[in-house]
Amino acid sequence: xxxxxxxxxxxxxxxxxxxxxxxxxxxxxxxxxxxxxxxxxxxxxxxxxxxxxxxxxxxxxxxxxxxxxxxxxxxxxxxxxxxxxxxxxxxxxxxxxxxxxxxxxxxxxxxxxxxxxxxxxxxxxxxxxxxxxxxxxxxxxxxxxxxxxxxxxxxxxxxxxxxxxxxxxxxxxxxxxxxxxxxxxxxxxxxxxxxxxxxxxxxxxxxxxxxxxxxxxxxxxxxxxxxxxxxxxxxxxxxxxxxxxxxxxxxxxxxxxxxxxxxxxxxxxxxxxxxxxxxxxxxxxxxxxxxxxxxxxxxxxxxxxxxxxxxxxxxxxxxxxxxxxxxxxxxxxxxxxxxxxxxxxxxxxxxxxxxxxxxxxxxxxxxxxxxxxxxxxxxxxxxxxxxxxxxxxxxxxxxxxxxxxxxxxxxxxxxxxxxxxxxxxxxxxxxxxxxxxxxxxxxxxxxxxxxxxxxxxxxxxxxxxxxxxxxxxxxxxxxxxxxxxxx
Numbered sequence: 001x002x003x004x005x006x007x008x009x010x011x012x013x014x015x016x017x018x019x020x021x022x023x024x025x026x027x028x029x030x031x032x033x034x035x036x037x038x039x040x041x042x043x044x045x046x047x048x049x050x051x052x053x054x055x056x057x058x059x060x061x062x063x064x065x066x067x068x069x070x071x072x073x074x075x076x077x078x079x080x081x082x083x084x085x086x087x088x089x090x091x092x093x094x095x096x097x098x099x100x101x102x103x104x105x106x107x108x109x110x111x112x113x114x115x116x117x118x119x120x121x122x123x124x125x126x127x128x129x130x131x132x133x134x135x136x137x138x139x140x141x142x143x144x145x146x147x148x149x150x151x152x153x154x155x156x157x158x159x160x161x162x163x164x165x166x167x168x169x170x171x172x173x174x175x176x177x178x179x180x181x182x183x184x185x186x187x188x189x190x191x192x193x194x195x196x197x198x199x200x201x202x203x204x205x206x207x208x209x210x211x212x213x214x215x216x217x218x219x220x221x222x223x224x225x226x227x228x229x230x231x232x233x234x235x236x237x238x239x240x241x242x243x244x245x246x247x248x249x250x251x252x253x254x255x256x257x258x259x260x261x262x263x264x265x266x267x268x269x270x271x272x273x274x275x276x277x278x279x280x281x282x283x284x285x286x287x288x289x290x291x292x293x294x295x296x297x298x299x300x301x302x303x304x305x306x307x308x309x310x311x312x313x314x315x316x317x318x319x320x321x322x323x324x325x326x327x328x329x330x331x332x333x334x335x336x337x338x339x340x341x342x343x344x345x346x347x348x349x350x351x352x353x354x355x356x357x358x359x360x361x362x363x364x365x366x367x368x369x370x371x372x373x374x375x376x377x378x379x380x381x382x383x384x385x386x387x388x389x390x391x392x393x394x395x396x397x398x399x400x401x402x403x404x405x406x407x408x409x410x411x412x413x414x415x416x417x418x419x420x421x422x423x424x425x426x427x428x429x430x431x432x433x434x435x436x437x438x439x440x441x442x443x444x445x446x447x448x449x450x451x452x453x454x455x456x457x458x459x460x461x462x463x464x465x466x467x468x469x470x471x472x473x474x475x476x477x478x479x480x481x482x483x484x485x486x487x
Contacts, residue, residue, distance in 0.1 A: 033068050033115065034098040037337060042098050044068040044115070049177055051170055053125075054161050063157065065170055066123035068094045069178075070113040080182045080207050081112035082457060083171065087189030087213070087442075089164075089347040090339035092122025096188075103445035104186075106454035111184070116174050118194070120162040120343030127155050127162055127342030141381045148382045151342055159346035163389040168198045175205060182207040184457050188442050189213045189416060190221070190347070196399045196424070201392075203401060208460040210453055212408040213441050214420040218396045221352040222379055225415060226366035229296045232414035232440070233257075233308075233370065236299060239438070240309050240478055249480040250309045260316035261370060264288040273322040276330040286325045291315070292371050294328035297335070299414045300441045302475035310479045323482070349383035350391055356380070398427040405431040406456045406465075408449065410439035412475070432462035438475030447473035 031046035048064040071077070082104065086096035093115040097104075104113060117124035129151035139147065152159070171194070175183055184207050187195030192211040199206050200217075215221060237253045240246040250256065263269075268287035275282050298304045298311070307327070315324045356362050356376075363373035405428045409418035421433045434452075436443045443449055448469035456465060477485035 028069065031068060033094040035095045035338065038098075040098055042070070042101060044070050044094075046094075049170075049174055051119075051173055053119075053157055055166060055169060061157075063119060063125040064123075065119065065174060066092075066094060066117040067174055068115040070108060070115070072112050073109050078111045079180070080184055081114045081178075081180060082107055082184045082186055083114045083116065083175075085116075085171075085185065085187040085191035085194045086118070086121070087187075087191045088121070088339050088344055089118075089190040090121055090341065090344035091190075092117040092124070092126075092340075093191075094122055095338065100188075100442075100444055103450045103453070106450055107457050109454075111457070114174070114178070114183070116171060118167045118343070119170055120157070120159075120346060121340045125157050126340045127157055127159060127346060128340040129154065129342055139378065141378065144378050144381045145385060148345075148385045151345075152386070155342050158387075159342055160350075160387050160389040162343050162346040163350050163391055164194055164197050164347060165390050165392050165395060167194055168201055171198055172202050172205065175202075181205065184208045184210075184460075186210040186444070186453075187212065188444065190215055192416075193217060193351075197395070199401050199403060199405075200394075200399045203403060206401075206403050208457055209403060209405045210408065210444075210456065211405060211421070211424070212444050213413060213416040214407055214409065214424050215416055216398070216420055216424045217351075218398055219420060219423070220355050221348055222376065223352070223356050223362050224365070226369040226371040226373070226375070228417050229299065229371050229414045230369035231417070232299050232412050233295065235412050236305055236308055239475070243478060245480055245485075246309055246478040250313045253309055253312060256316040257312050257370075260291070260312060261288055263316075264291055269321055271321045271325045273326055273329075276326045277333045284325060284329070286321050286328070289372075289374060290328050291324060294324060294331060296371060296414060297331040298327060299412075302410075302412070302439050305412070305440065306476040306478050306485065310482065345382060345386050346389055348379070349386035350389035351395065353380060353383040354388065355396065398424070400427045402429045404456070404460050404462055406453065406462055407431060407433040408443045409433065409435045410441060410443055411435050411437050412439060413441045415441055430462065432465060432467070434467050434470050436470055436473050439473065449473075 028045035028047045031044055032041040033044045034041035046068045048066055050062050050064055052058045053061040053063050084093055084097050086093040094117050097115050120127040182205055185195040193215040195209055196217060199209055240253055265288045268285050270283060271286050272283045298308050311324045314320045362376050366373040366376055407421040407425060409421045418435045425431045425433045436446055439446055452465055452467060479485055
């Protein structure tokens, strides 16, 4: 349920906000946050803030930003909370945070955590479209065009006003409404782009920033994704070859993967299994595009990448395709439930795809990877019909700042390589970039990283951090059988 608009509420000061507010605050009500279909939820205090959809037309249509606050556990919290910004683009912060909450327990000891569903996500006027059936079929360009047009017709808002540029104005409006002079920012994946843009536009309100899986503003999401995915898979194969148990169980993994690719490209297979989301029996076709997509998603985390050698061997050698297809079904189902498709497209089709190199250079570069050029082609087809949104003239320029910034990267990240962090750090004079060995996308909860983040936010300084512990973090061991890793 949405709460009444800000100006119609009885104004109260939340118990966790120690500074005197600069403007009247909305009232809060108890709520639960988390994914709607998940059993994992947390108690919070929620409200909404009403803002114009088009900020150039303040008297026009209004939308409601959904806000949740997790109060600090101390009786005297610090005056500057941590704002958690989800990725995607298209994920809702009130849903994504619950999955990572343990990583922020130390920070929450002394600071409130503020979650704002970015406009177009969660309960902030979600720009979503109903998913089609969870099948293995990859849509044709014509089907993508039709799906795009259908989606645009039913959106509850104008997608031109659901970009990063507009979202950071919302974020600062929430900060001001809650009465905070300074805030700390944590962004993961696409959320790092939001955090960087907020740092560019509102540096006077930023105390510290953590960027986890960095998406630079001058880097185009998706353009080099096939190459990054291929590099990560090659590293996984090399790591398996270097570990005796994995190498003994799967002695020629690259060749097995190549045979599997050839087989499925020549003749997709019909597979009988139970739907991993519902348990219902189904028969599904496994083609190479679906298999490749599952491999990419499994490579995001070392925990799931640990299954890849076994799944590839089971399909390529034992010709048992059900485990790989079940993972494809499960991962695609989870992704479709977590990401607002319309908001995702509103961002990418404004801030990224229009800046791909002219001609077919990106497609040619992707052609030699296991993902191939099809994802880029379909994305370009969709964006050709999507309206370009609001974007500041300097949006694609690097962010220059001397504010303290901690950058986190996984050495085996298949989507935001560690070179992204190195690039961003060139114009962040007060930053520290940490690369976690053997890990993939998102590292806030790995090993000693939660303690490092807490120390960083507490002191708002990278100079006090002893980050040697990061090099002791190891990836999850490979499964050599479905019951678990070898001895």
